Amino acid sequence: MSDERFGLRRRALLAGPLALDGGASLPAVEIGYETYGTLSPSADNAVLVCHALTGDQYLASDHPVTGKPGWWTRMVGPGKPIDTDRWFVICSNVLGSCMGSSGPASIDPATGQQWGMAFPVITIRDMVRAQALLLDHLGIGRLAAVVGGSMGGMQALSWAATFPERVEAAVVIAATARHSAQNIAFHEVGRQAIMADPKWRNGAYYESGDPPAAGLAVARMAAHITYLSEAGLTAKFGRRLQARPDGQAGAKTFGFDADFQVESYLRHQGLAFTDRFDANSYLYITRALDYFDLAEEHGGMLANAFRDTATRFCIVSFDTDWLYPTAESRVMVQALNAAGARASFVELSSPFGHDAFLLESPELDRVVRGFLTWGRA
């Protein structure tokens, strides 16, 4: 089968207009995506995996920029918990991002220039609407499941609330139904770091070829701390000192070099991130997250988002995740129970904080595999 729509490193130009929550509309959207496995003749085995803030569509294939394996290769593949021998898996780059989907770095057809800050502010629901256009393009009416962690989990929730008839099951991992003041606060630090970088130039830095890498790196460093746990950082780095590049043992320099291993690690994380991510996209996507409040979209009652839903839900949190702690998952579960929805919830134990959903977790594997498989038994 050589259907051009299916496979790795695909792009689709989808006719709009796509009306956005902010009031603007996009005449058309381009979406970068990948598919894995084979769509059944009745198109009933499609699983959409939604990525997190800085993730992308390279779910289970090597990343074209970093060369590293896809971000969820341990979860998705032949024989894996999301088994591509059974499921047709789709992962698309979110609207507003920078890996092939329409975002601030794409060309505004009206001006022929890159959008920059003229790109309309988007929401999680807008990302979901764009994904729905992609599914239409792929000939998929109804998803067997939508699965996501972190911001991906918010998209999964938004999918179930926005297109309940298109979602048979939703797996929502390490997520929240609304961004808290603390979540917004951390994002604001990141955005201000980018905007304080003189190279940002109000978002019009594309032509300069000199993007606000320093600001973006600081934003990433601050955010990265929220993905880890204190215990995890202590176990990995403690107060250990960083060896010098010439091999000399680490020592306090009584200066401001990266004396501590944790500093060196964060600097590396920040810098590496700037190679693959656009600063404006970071602004737009964090904004979308901060605006996310699913209850607000439904008259202030989260249960209303799931009224009469036939979707099955599986909510998973991690005990050391302080970015989207278990209490936030419990809020979703209570709303789902109040709505009479078929919901499962488990808090898994991990030392790794929010990032646990990306790491080795046999319990998560077991839950995801079982939840997806049994719904069809």
Next chain:
Amino acid sequence: MTALRPDLAVIAANVAEGARVLDVGCGDGALMAALRDSRHVDARGLEIDPGNVAAAVARGLSVVQGDADTDLAGYPDASFDYAILSQTLQTTMRPHVVLDHLLRIGRRAFVSFPNFAHWRVRASLLWGGRMPVTRLLPVPWYDTPNIHHVTIDDFRAFVRERGITVEQAWFLKGDRRTSAAAANFRAEHAVFLLRR
């Protein structure tokens, strides 16, 4: 499929076909799976132990990790035909509050518990002077999850005082039924079907 625990078998045999059921303290979902597979029941569960929840979800059941003492308040009134509390009442902090929730959420409630007045338990205390460790109460006093031991007669008095109707009761010795008459002495387990 392995055989159900005797009290669960009684419950499974007495839940109406196609009912909506909330199993509070559902463990790994053995009863829920049996109800789903044999009686087409729409079963939901609440379970405190994450390992058990993961096992239940992995077998396709809708189970929420939570605590009967704190997490029942969020369930709407009369949202289930039956609420089930099997071998869990005696482990709760406030059994009377849990029971109130059960009868609020379910139109009927099944409650099963080990009888602390079974003759073996009495003998252990009377002759041995020690807290009983029996087949049904296998854990020593310092480690037992059973913090509110209850006897069949205690429970009968309790529901009477609270004006709760006992629709049916079953008393078990091992996997065999025993009569209601001497149940407080002879039964290891009791199962009550209650309604407001």
